[in-house]
Amino acid sequence: MKTVSECGxxxxxxxxxxxxxxxxxxxxxxxxxxxxxxxxxxxxxxVRWYMxxxxxxxxxxxAAHGIDEAYIRNRQLGGFxxxxxxxxxxxKYSRTSRLxxxxxxxxxxxxxxx
Numbered sequence: 001m002k003t004v005s006e007c008g009x010x011x012x013x014x015x016x017x018x019x020x021x022x023x024x025x026x027x028x029x030x031x032x033x034x035x036x037x038x039x040x041x042x043x044x045x046x047v048r049w050y051m052x053x054x055x056x057x058x059x060x061x062x063a064a065h066g067i068d069e070a071y072i073r074n075r076q077l078g079g080f081x082x083x084x085x086x087x088x089x090x091x092k093y094s095r096t097s098r099l100x101x102x103x104x105x106x107x108x109x110x111x112x113x114x
Contacts, residue, residue, distance in 0.1 A: 006019060006020055007019060007020065008020045008022060008023035009023075027064075029057040029058075029060040029061045029064065030053060030056050030057035030060055032053070032056075034049070047086070050086055051084065054081070054084065058079075058081060062078075062079055067079065
């Protein structure tokens with residue numbers, strides 16, 4: 001059985017469905033340093049900023065697939081997120097997050113990343 005840190009998508013009934021090594025191969029569409037005002041009183045990133053980062057990454061995802069502002073304007077077509085699922089497997093206090101790649105990845109200031 002995989003530990004939580006080895007599992008990228010944990011299904012409570014069926015266990016680990018996708019391993020972190022599989023998620024690590026997915027492309028990253030957004031990377032930014034997390035400013036202090038994104039953090040709550042406990043030093044965790046507030047959920048509203050997860051949504052803002054997912055939104056920023058979504059536009060880069062669409063553009064990477066040819067759906068940019070001109071495409072949307074000319075065809076009057078676009079995309080949107082129907083649902084969001086955030087699974088908090090662990091918390092880190094770092095200021096760097098790479099989102100989304102099917103996971104959120106916090107770089108540990110002591111070295112390495114999860």
